[in-house]
Amino acid sequence: MSYDTITLVWFFLLGVLLTGYAILDGFDLGVGILHPFIAKTDRERRLVMNSIGPLWDGNEVWLVTFGGALFAAFPNAYATVFSSFYAAFHLLLTCLIGRAVSLEFRSKVHSPAWRRFWDAGFFLSSITAAALLGIAGGNVMGGMQVGPMFQYQGGLLDQLYWYPLLVGALTVSLFALHGAIYLFLKTEDELQQRVRSRILPLFYCFAFLYAAVTLATWVHVPHATETLSRHPWLWIVPVLNALAVLNIPRAMHLGKPGYAFFTSSMVIAALASLFSVAIFPNFVLSTIDPAYSVTLENARSSHQTLITMLWIAMIGMPCVASYTITIYWIFRGKVQLDSNSY
Amino acid sequence: MMDVELLSRLQFAGTIMFHYLFPPLSIGLGLQLFLCELAYVRTGHPAWESAARFWTRVFAVNFAMGVATGIVMEFEFGTNWAAYSRFVGDVFGSALAAEGIFAFFLESGFLAILVFGWDRVGPKMHLFSTLMVFLGSVFSAVWIVIANSWQQTPAGYHIVWQEIQGESVPRAEVTDFWAMVFNPSSVDRLTHTLIGALVLGAFFVASVCSFYLLKQRHEEVARRCLSIALPSALVFTLLAAITGHDSAQKLVETQPAKLAAMEAHFETTDQPTGLYLFGWPDAENETVHFGVRVPWLLSLMVYNDPRKPVPGMDQIPESDRPPVWLPFQMFHLMVSLGTMMIVAAGLACWTWYRKTYQHHCWLMWAIVLMPLAAMTANQAGWITAEVGRQPWIVHPSIQDGVEMMGLRTKDGLSESVTAQQVLSSIVMFAVIYSLLFAVWIFVLNSKIQHGPETMDELAKRKRDRAASKMSERIAHGGTGRGGGLMEDEAG
Numbered sequence: 001m002s003y004d005t006i007t008l009v010w011f012f013l014l015g016v017l018l019t020g021y022a023i024l025d026g027f028d029l030g031v032g033i034l035h036p037f038i039a040k041t042d043r044e045r046r047l048v049m050n051s052i053g054p055l056w057d058g059n060e061v062w063l064v065t066f067g068g069a070l071f072a073a074f075p076n077a078y079a080t081v082f083s084s085f086y087a088a089f090h091l092l093l094t095c096l097i098g099r100a101v102s103l104e105f106r107s108k109v110h111s112p113a114w115r116r117f118w119d120a121g122f123f124l125s126s127i128t129a130a131a132l133l134g135i136a137g138g139n140v141m142g143g144m145q146v147g148p149m150f151q152y153q154g155g156l157l158d159q160l161y162w163y164p165l166l167v168g169a170l171t172v173s174l175f176a177l178h179g180a181i182y183l184f185l186k187t188e189d190e191l192q193q194r195v196r197s198r199i200l201p202l203f204y205c206f207a208f209l210y211a212a213v214t215l216a217t218w219v220h221v222p223h224a225t226e227t228l229s230r231h232p233w234l235w236i237v238p239v240l241n242a243l244a245v246l247n248i249p250r251a252m253h254l255g256k257p258g259y260a261f262f263t264s265s266m267v268i269a270a271l272a273s274l275f276s277v278a279i280f281p282n283f284v285l286s287t288i289d290p291a292y293s294v295t296l297e298n299a300r301s302s303h304q305t306l307i308t309m310l311w312i313a314m315i316g317m318p319c320v321a322s323y324t325i326t327i328y329w330i331f332r333g334k335v336q337l338d339s340n341s342y
Numbered sequence: 343m344m345d346v347e348l349l350s351r352l353q354f355a356g357t358i359m360f361h362y363l364f365p366p367l368s369i370g371l372g373l374q375l376f377l378c379e380l381a382y383v384r385t386g387h388p389a390w391e392s393a394a395r396f397w398t399r400v401f402a403v404n405f406a407m408g409v410a411t412g413i414v415m416e417f418e419f420g421t422n423w424a425a426y427s428r429f430v431g432d433v434f435g436s437a438l439a440a441e442g443i444f445a446f447f448l449e450s451g452f453l454a455i456l457v458f459g460w461d462r463v464g465p466k467m468h469l470f471s472t473l474m475v476f477l478g479s480v481f482s483a484v485w486i487v488i489a490n491s492w493q494q495t496p497a498g499y500h501i502v503w504q505e506i507q508g509e510s511v512p513r514a515e516v517t518d519f520w521a522m523v524f525n526p527s528s529v530d531r532l533t534h535t536l537i538g539a540l541v542l543g544a545f546f547v548a549s550v551c552s553f554y555l556l557k558q559r560h561e562e563v564a565r566r567c568l569s570i571a572l573p574s575a576l577v578f579t580l581l582a583a584i585t586g587h588d589s590a591q592k593l594v595e596t597q598p599a600k601l602a603a604m605e606a607h608f609e610t611t612d613q614p615t616g617l618y619l620f621g622w623p624d625a626e627n628e629t630v631h632f633g634v635r636v637p638w639l640l641s642l643m644v645y646n647d648p649r650k651p652v653p654g655m656d657q658i659p660e661s662d663r664p665p666v667w668l669p670f671q672m673f674h675l676m677v678s679l680g681t682m683m684i685v686a687a688g689l690a691c692w693t694w695y696r697k698t699y700q701h702h703c704w705l706m707w708a709i710v711l712m713p714l715a716a717m718t719a720n721q722a723g724w725i726t727a728e729v730g731r732q733p734w735i736v737h738p739s740i741q742d743g744v745e746m747m748g749l750r751t752k753d754g755l756s757e758s759v760t761a762q763q764v765l766s767s768i769v770m771f772a773v774i775y776s777l778l779f780a781v782w783i784f785v786l787n788s789k790i791q792h793g794p795e796t797m798d799e800l801a802k803r804k805r806d807r808a809a810s811k812m813s814e815r816i817a818h819g820g821t822g823r824g825g826g827l828m829e830d831e832a833g
Contacts, residue, residue: 054454057409061450065442067416072439075431075513082420082427083756089421090767093414094774100410101778104403108785148507150428152758291507298506301432302515309436316443323451330455330462339803340458 006306007296010073011280013313017069019272021062022133023178023265028052028059030179032099032126033172036119038183038198044191045119049103049342051186051335056103058324060096072309076150076299077283084144084152084284085136088159092132098125107342127172134171138164141221141278143285146292153288163220170213173206174271177248178264184257186335196252203249210245214238217278223285224278234277241270347752349764350422353771355728357414359721360775364408366720369483369536370543371401372476377570379469388797393563394472395460396794397547402457403785407778409450414771422764426735426754432515433499433522434489441485449478461807480536487535491528494731495596496739498522501746512747514736526596527589531727534585537578538723541683542716544575548690549713550790552706560793572694575712576687582680586723587643594644594652597737600730602655603664604673605640606630615640615652620674625666628655662733669730672722679719686712 001009031052039045071078082089098121106118142163145154180202183195217224228234244267251260279285283299286292300306375397382390416438419427427435455463455471463471496514498521503510516522548571551564593601602608606623607615617640621633638648645652655663686708693699699706731737738748795803 054458057406057453058447058450060409060413061442061446064413064416064446065439067420068435068439068442071416071419071427071431072435075428075435078420078431078435079424079427079756082417083422083424083758086421086756086759086763086767089417090770093417094770096413097410097774097778100406101781104406105781105785108403108788149509149511149757150506301435302502304519305432305436305516308516308519309439312436312440312443316440316447320443320447320451323447327451327454330459338461338807340460 001307001310003303003306006303006310007300009310010069010300010306011276011296014066014069014073015272015276017062017066018276019269021059021066022268022272024059024062025056026175026268027179027182027261028056029126029130030175030177031183032122032179033130033176034179034183034195034198036123038180038194039191040194042115043337045115046107046337046342047187047191047335048183049106049122050337051183053103053342054327054331056099058327060100069309069313073301073306074283074296074299075301077294080146080150080152080284080294080299081136081140084146084154085139085159087156088132088136092129092136095125095129095132098122099129103342130172130175131168134168135159135164137171137275138167140284141167141217141224141275143221143223143287145288146284146286146294147288148292150292150294163216166209166213166216170206170209173202173209174264174268177202177206178261178268181248181252181257181261181264185261188334199252200249207245221278227277227280237270237273237277241267241274244270344761344765346755346759346761346764349761349768350755350759351751353422353764353768354418356768356775357411357418357771359724360771360779361408361411361415362721362724363717364404364411365479365483366539366542366717367546368401368405368408369476369479369539370541371397371404371546372472372479372543373540374543374547374567374571374574375401376469376472376476377574378567379465379472381566381570383465383469388800389562389566392794392797392800393567395800396563397567398456398460400550400786400789402453403782403789405449405453407782410778411775422756422759423735423754424756424758426749428511429513429749429754430493430736432513433492433496436516436519437485437489437492437523441482441489445478445482445485447478448481449475452478483536483539484532487532488523488525488528490727491531492522492525493734493736494531494727495525495527496522496736496746496748497525497741499746500741500744514746527592530585530589530592534582534589534723537582537585538716538720541575541578541582542713542720544571544578545683545687545709545712545716547571548575549710552709553790554793555700556703556706556710560796563794568694568699572687572690572699575683576691579680579684579687583684586677586680591644597731598653599655599658599662599664600669600727601644602653602658603666603669603730604726605652606633606666606670607640607652607654608666609656610651610654612651614638614649615644615654617643618670618674621670623666623670625663664730664732669726672725672729676719676722676726679715679722683712683715683719 031048035045035048039048067078070081102118102122102125106115106122109115139159144152145158147153177199180195180199184192184199187195228238244263247263248260248267251257251263281297282293282295284294286294301309375394378390378397379394381387382394419434419438452471452474455468456475459468459471498516498518499514500517501512502515503512505511547567551568551571554560554564555568590601590604593604605615606618606621608625608628614637616635616637618630619634619636621630621635623630623633640652641650642648644650655666686705689705690699690709693702693705733750733752734748735751735754736749739746
């Protein structure tokens with residue numbers, strides 16, 4: 001396989017890992033965002049938390065593996081992105097730690113104050129993590145102040161202008177919607193009815209932000225549409241995306257929540273693909289001088305490492321797929337509390 | 343104002359030491375849990391089930407902490423050590439990615455069954471999941487120690503000068519993946535690290551169970567677990583001594599500077615080299631205060647020959663010398679704690695065999711305290727290894743007769759990051775980690791105080807579960823005698 005081909009293969013595989021992460025951790029972040037508004041009693045909160053109990057940890061591994069794969073396949077991109085988002089990523093780390101321990105520790109002590117504390121931690125860390133992922137994505141879309149030798153020259157405040165914040169709001173609403181549909185699948189009775197009543201408002205919220213971000217990208221990120229105009233057949237992606245968005249309320253209306261969940265997963269996949277298409281062939285476009293950009297070509301590892309990693313992926317991914325499916329199968333059905341629950 | 347290098351090093355040292363409290367315990371406890379469960383599957387005795395369920399709960403709390411603090415490490419390479427990441431990404435990155443794919447998915451996936459699956463899968467499937475989680479945590483250690491060892495004794499790579507924006511930039515590229523994986527120190531360091539983890543796990547179980555015996559609680563479960571934990575503690579402490587000795591012997595060839603620092607061996611002479619039992623090294627004056635030295639011993643230990651002199655610090659160029667005080671003290675602390683653990687495990691096993699263990703309160707209390715010794719020894723070993731390789735983040739080496747450049751720690755930093763940013767992240771980690779540590783101790787303590795379920799509780803829960811399944815079956819239109827089974831499985 002030629003060096004350029006395998007570079008493209010790894011760009012694609014990173015896209016797969018990112019999409020997998022967004023779909024899987026998307027719903028458990030969404031559950032975290034929604035739980036204070038949906039679950040009223042302690043039992044309901046436990047039900048909500050246990051709906052993602054066995055799954056969230058494995059979902060988060062997609063992010064860790066994405067990070068490792070980016071490090072290995074495109075070290076320059078990894079170094080530039082992670083060092084430029086210094087403050088944002090440290091806050092993201094705080095949130096990921098906060099979520100993990102909120103889930104783990106909440107039900108360990110029978111005290112309302114203790115549980116309120118971890119409930120708040122779970123909510124805040126989930127919503128902030130979802131927003132930060134969007135903000136980082138928005139900055140990468142819009143281009144960053146990368147100077148000579150891939151050194152970031154901007155500051156924290158340069159990352160918090162309107163466009164990334166808007167994308168951050170979009171990811172929060174998207175994950176909340178995705179999480180709500182997931183919760184609808186996992187709950188019963190009164191709790192399920194309450195979840196249902198939130199789905200439509202969340203959908204309108206998301207649809208509005210989706211339209212706003214599309215418009216904003218058109219205006220603010222001209223290079224994002226360049227790849228599209230060069231390869232017009234790629235227009236099929238945004239068109240399918242819009243159709244998928246509209247299919248969510250339809251599926252819910254038809255009484256097919258599993259289909260709705262599949263659709264919202266596809267919406268996430270389409271958005272992640274659009275993101276990849278939009279930034280290609282750069283990882284980080286420099287707003288100072290395009291010659292300073294971190295591209296696929298100047299960020300990649302050696303040919304041999306990319307090949308070795310492909311072997312690792314080809315051996316590893318089928319295993320990952322098989323036990324991911326096994327675990328989702330074992331924990332299928334409505335969530336129930338037992339002695340092992342959180 | 344402190345500089346970025348010092349702050350970044352403090353931050354990395356602090357976050358990794360905190361992280362390193364948990365994975366060794368997960369690995370060690372994982373094995374003990376697997377052995378308990380194996381005994382349950384083989385004998386079907388409810389005491390074993392109760393023990394396995396109890397250790398699962400302790401394991402889960404610890405595992406969550408390990409996962410949560412582990413992601414930090416992966417992010418920090420990029421956030422704080424961008425120049426290092428660019429230099430080694432080709433080599434180090436592939437080991438990290440392999441860890442993600444081969445280890446993390448395995449452990450996190452089967453952890454779900456381990457923790458939440460007790461009532462959902464059969465005992466054999468559960469046992470299998472426990473084994474997978476244990477193997478996953480071992481694989482994770484394998485890839486991380488390989489990546490770390492490569493920095494200490496690099497192999498299977500060459501340096502390529504890349505043209506970037508008119509400047510020539512060096513980076514390490516893999517030429518031989520397996521030579522990179524099996525670099526001169528991987529296997530030794532890996533076995534010693536893993537065995538250190540197994541020692542901790544064995545002593546942790548022995549500690550909790552001895553505590554129960556002292557308090558006369560949960561005695562049946564405690565005695566059963568001790569019969570596994572004490573012998574394994576003895577075996578693993580002895581293995582730790584053997585593997586530690588092997589690693590130290592290799593150092594004289596691969597990292598003589600580290601060995602000289604660990605022994606505060608400043609001056610090379612023609613005479614056989616002695617070994618300091620303890621002392622207070624003073625690198626500035628190149629001497630050891632209050633030192634007690636056994637003649638010939640270091641030569642004997644390193645070369646299996648008491649007459650051959652060991653090279654000292656003066657063989658290393660001044661700018662390449664590691665600090666001495668910290669590696670010396672940490673190494674000696676680790677060795678003394680290790681010796682103490684061998685003695686404690688030996689005595690405990692001997693009295694256990696003679697059935698007099700429970701008559702020696704002092705011995706039981708000593709075993710109760712042993713996990714602290716094991717944890718400290720693990721940390722001390724890690725500090726010795728990491729401080730002893732300074733000032734290099736990637737050590738220079740000779741590949742096929744060609745001398746390869748290394749990377750100094752101070753050249754590995756992110757250029758775009760300011761001291762202010764690093765300082766604020768240190769403050770943030772200090773706050774969060776202190777809170778987490780307090781909560782972890784609190785929750786762990788309450789789990790241990792509560793202890794495993796009694797046989798009655800276990801039996802009652804099984805009845806309740808059967809009853810609720812029955813009512814579900816009836817609700818689904820079955821007969822309550824299994825007629826609705828098919829529907830149950832479909833639903």
